[in-house]
Amino acid sequence: MKNIIDYKIILWDFDGVIMDSMPIRSKGFEEVLKDYPKEQVDNLLEFHNTNGGLSRYVKFRHFFENIRNESIEDEEVLALADNFSKIMLSLLIDEKLLIEDSVNFIRENWMNHEMHIVSGSDGKELAQICEGLDLSKYFRSINGSPTPKKELVRRLLVENNYNKDNVTLIGDSINDKEASLINEIGFCGYNNESLKEAGTNYIEQLSLSKN
The missing domain is CATH 1.10.150 (DNA polymerase; domain 1)
Known part of the structure; x- marks a missing residue:
């Protein structure tokens, strides 16, 4: 399985991955x-x-x-x-809710990867939260509902002409994994022990992944 740092493009879920919300x-x-x-x-x-x-x-x-x-x-x-x-x-809009491990990885590696947020949270609300917490600058785009996540991922792939082999999604739910599978990109489970199953690339600690 590829290490997270081997992917040029990283798509991030938000709730449970970037914020304990x-x-x-x-x-x-x-x-x-x-x-x-x-x-x-x-x-x-x-x-x-x-x-x-x-x-x-x-x-x-x-x-x-x-x-x-x-x-x-x-x-x-x-x-x-x-x-x-x-x-x-x-x-x-509360810094205490941010997940330190993932946010530190984002801050240290955003110049080395193209990063996007693809979330089930409302897109407009998410943009305000990220702006309020000074996170917006790390992401090329912030995307949320009401558009379903699988469609958000598909649009990003098409609009940016990404090679799917270079893209992974970091998520904490089965819905995130399904969005990855449908779009034929990588998936990294995070912050959810139930995703530790056969064939799932699981990240115990993002801070251990270094460029």
């Missing part, structure tokens, strides 16, 4: 859905934690259509997502 996002779902039965919200949180790479738009729709078995209009999903985003911006 999953617990905060769980609180966001709890707040936005506080008027619904706790058992149903807990069911959503389990889905949320298992599918970190999916967007809030997918998760809110899952909550209503699969957990509550009722339909929901696109406008309602957007309203819930907007409320969620306001809560996130008030809580996530």
